[in-house]
Amino acid sequence: MLNPRWRGIGLAAVLLAAIAFAAGVALEIAGVRAVPDVPIRETVWTAARFVAIAGLLAIVFARERTEDEFIDRLRLESFRATLLVVALAIAANEVVYFFADRRTLDGAGVVLLQLSLYAVVFHAQRVRAGLQA
Amino acid sequence: MKNSLKVERARLGLTQAGLAEAVGVSRQSINAIEKGRYVPSTVLALKLARVLRVRVEDLFALEPGDGTVDVAQVDAAEESSR
DSSP states (O other): OOOOTHHHHHHHHHHHHHHHHHHHHHHHHTOOEEEEEEEEHHHHHHHHHHHHHHHHHHHHHBOOSSOOOOHHHHHHHHHHHHHHHHHHHHHHHHHHHHHHHSSOOHHHHHHHHHHHHHHOOOOOOOOTTTOOO | EEEEEHHHHHHTTTTTTHHHHHHSOOHHHHHHHHHHSSSOOHHHHHHHHHHHTSSSHHEEEEEGOOOOOOHHHHHHHHHHHO
């Protein structure tokens, strides 16, 4: 487990990735292209999502001030809820692939979805339990 | 499961933070146990009982909603094994 301050660093990385992605979308709307025939949004997103994954990993693996069995329980509940949603998302992705021959969720997308959902659910659990954000 | 953690803690004049520090958990864990939102492990229950100088059974008790305990069945099995 990482030092609690990594939660802040991770959040900063996620925000940076989100801003980069938004900037990529704005540049695409403006008609800017990084590589001929490749939308700049995709170029930026490819880099930004790895920054986002790194940031989310830092958030997820940052330890609490006091680690105990109650926190372990909150983690487990958060992970269980998240896993169910991600499994449904993967199933839906496969259905779309079957009918439309198009996948919207790749490997990195699954990891990103899992981590971001877990971070949100666990944060909600912490707030509900009165743990400081 | 109901518990008398709050009563026993107050009896000794301990705060949630003080009790939490004594047993090595967060204050929020003590709060969650007192409010019945979390049932502690046996180890933590034993630690709490030791710090509060009571028996575990004095701290935690089963409620009707916790399911039935068929003691008669155990008694019958014990009887037949004799």
